Ligand SMILES: Nc1ncnc2c1ncn2[C@@H]1O[C@H](COP(=O)(O)OP(=O)(O)O)[C@@H](O)[C@H]1O
């Protein structure tokens with residue numbers, strides 16, 4: 001069972017502080033949506049408003065066509081997995097999962113069936129009689145997910161559920177979450193500040209920053225067609241480099257103090273180049289062979305990742321830049337080389353940080 | 362095999378061990394002395410207490426408790442008062458502590474500060490006013506009078522509030538999402554997590570109530586309303602206490618029995634409580 005979630009002009013204030021300002025968002029049934037943004041941008045707050053743990057100051061939230069922001073948390077048909085897991089320490093694993101079902105008066109046989117089934121799926125059947133204190137972090141995590149599954153909710157809410165796991169386990173659990181989503185086909189909202197989690201799990205990513213939604217889109221959309229400078233810099237590792245722009249035409253960009261580079265920039269009409277920047281991802285910048293001329297780049301750090309090499313340095317004396325080179329790169333720190341850019345993958349942002357329409361590949 | 366690393370200095374530890382053993386002897390000596398006296402004939406002790414070290418020994422003093430004295434009644438009074446206070450303090454402190462930790466209500470902070478002030482007010486300051494109040498209400502010489510003052514435990518409210526605060530709110534919220542009604546969250550989800558605090562508070566309250574001397578001395582003036590502490594003190598007949606020493610000692614031992622039982626059964630919790638840590 002899965003349902004659409006509709007967030008309509010939702011606002012949240014703490015006293016004089018507005019944390020979320022007029023947020024609207026529609027999530028289709030069965031969609032896996034990730035709220036991504038820096039710490040403190042209000043991701044948890046928005047999730048908790050859907051769960052009913054925070055009051056909604058203005059606007060409405062609908063789930064499966066029913067208005068839920070006026071209902072008690074337990075009445076909304078959502079299940080939540082907390083970052084801390086929030087298992088009941090004095091109850092066994094089985095009891096942890098059964099407790100919510102007992103509260104709604106579900107008959108014992110059905111409770112047992114659901115708990116057994118969830119435990120089997122999550123491979124925690126051998127742990128059912130243990131207390132949470134006797135479980136590893138990964139096992140607790142599974143129990144927390146199990147407690148959500150048995151409720152057969154219309155939507156699952158996850159608040160940074162992987163952040164307490166070590167790196168290896170996080171990767172595995174991420175994969176399992178993706179599989180779980182496929183199997184259940186349920187609507188899921190997942191909050192994280194980790195872009196890898198967002199990119200790998202999401203059908204759509206909602207990038208949040210400073211009380212607002214910056215952009216909503218598929219991971220590829222967000223990565224290749226960032227609508228704002230914030231999104232461009234927040235997503236992608238290493239972060240996108242920003243080059244100061246002096247002037248633009250449809251075929252080229254003049255980098256302030258350095259010269260022109262080729263660029264394919266359709267839809268430039270009305271674009272104000274004053275204070276604009278040109279965003280370049282490391283993989284779209286490359287070291288040119290000795291016989292080609294480009295912009296001068298002085299390498300300060302060479303980071304060898306095996307399959308590729310990242311060169312950190314300065315473009316002329318103007319700005320920092322990261323350039324990707326091959327794994328067998330011969331570059332050394334201190335060297336000055338010529339760099340070129342992929343004209344089809346450049347991102348132009350105006351002084352307010354808005355992307356020039358039709359940019360990028 | 363390599364020598365394993367010993368985290369603490371064993372020599373220093375052994376020295377500590379002997380110091381502790383020495384202190385234990387000092388602590389135990391009077392206890393053993395009283396037990397010794399209690400199993401000696403009263404008349405024999407009149408000749409000198411060194412008689413403790415030689416036979417014959419007797420249980421006649423204990424039999425006399427069962428037969429004649431008021432000790433049983435006093436014991437019962439002490440039990441009613443101590444249990445009544447313990448149960449009352451646990452209930453009230455848990456409810457108040459939960460309220461201070463979790464509920465929003467007007468003057469919450471102010472009220473909590475007032476409760477904390479209660480920690481600083483010694484009984485001596487309020488005892489006259491309290492005596493008059495109970496006098497007006499005609500409550501003296503009742504169990505209620507002996508129990509009531511002990512119920513307002515500033516320490517208990519403070520302890521429970523801190524304990525509830527230490528429980529992550531995520532737990533309450535998970536329970537909310539689990540459709541748990543408010544009182545059930547308090548009772549089924551949070552209260553079980555405060556068991557260590559309940560044990561600590563319960564033991565302290567019980568021991569304090571059992572050993573309390575001053576308030577029962579003021580409030581209970583009729584012999585049949587005495588608690589054990591007052592009762593035993595009242596059976597001290599002469600200043601030098603040369604008569605009936607064995608009987609008195611037997612009464613003291615008898616009075617201490619519940620305390621010993623509490624210590625034996627709750628030893629682990631008492632150690633935790635006194636060392637102030639290990640709350641899980
Ligand atoms: N109970 C609260 N009272 C006041 N401010 C709060 C409260 N909860 C959260 N905030 C503020 O709201 C903002 C968003 O918080 P949160 O949703 O937790 O961010 P995120 O989950 O994105 O890191 C933060 O600036 C935080 O300081």
Ligand SMILES: [Mg+2]
Pocket residue numbers: 043044045160
């Ligand atoms: Mg958060």
